[in-house]
Amino acid sequence: MNLKELLAAKAALDAEIATARKGESAAALRRVQELVSEFGFTMQQVFPLVPLKDKNAGEAKYQDPDTGKTWTGRGKPPTWIVGKNREDFLIVQPEHESHQRAPYLAEMAAAAGRNERPC
Structure with missing residues (x-):
């Protein structure tokens, strides 16, 4: 295969990957929604707020x-x-x-x- 054919094959694979990702992510989202509904999880339980640590902050001197x-x-x-x-x-x-x-x-x-x- 020459470069042009390889790039065309790559583009076709990228399109297939995008289609598969879209389908699988939709299925995963439906499953997550089912679980949240089934167990009555709250938004805080699913996405707990975790304070970000300031990497530049040092100990007070x-x-x-x-x-x-x-x-x-x-x-x-x-x-x-x-x-x-x-x-x-x-x-x-x-x-x-x-x-x-x-x-x-x-x-x-x-x-x-x-x-x-x-x-």
Whole structure:
């Protein structure tokens, strides 16, 4: 087959695919409608609203003590922090529990090496 014949065959296949898709999608839609009707599903159950997560949003790094508004430190600074020392607005993050327990675990490992009980 030459290029012209292949393109013609491709066009014919694309047309067949479109026809098959249209027929099968109509049948699928009828089936979905039957199921929704049979079980009494609501629109919310069929299409639950899932909030979109902002991929660019980061964790808040600064907070205005007067209003409680926060800023990640990215983008244009809010008016409440412009011209001020940003360190004064830093949000103090609590240490994770694993960090707080680390010294105790280190003591246990050291005691195990000495065959002692930790204090």
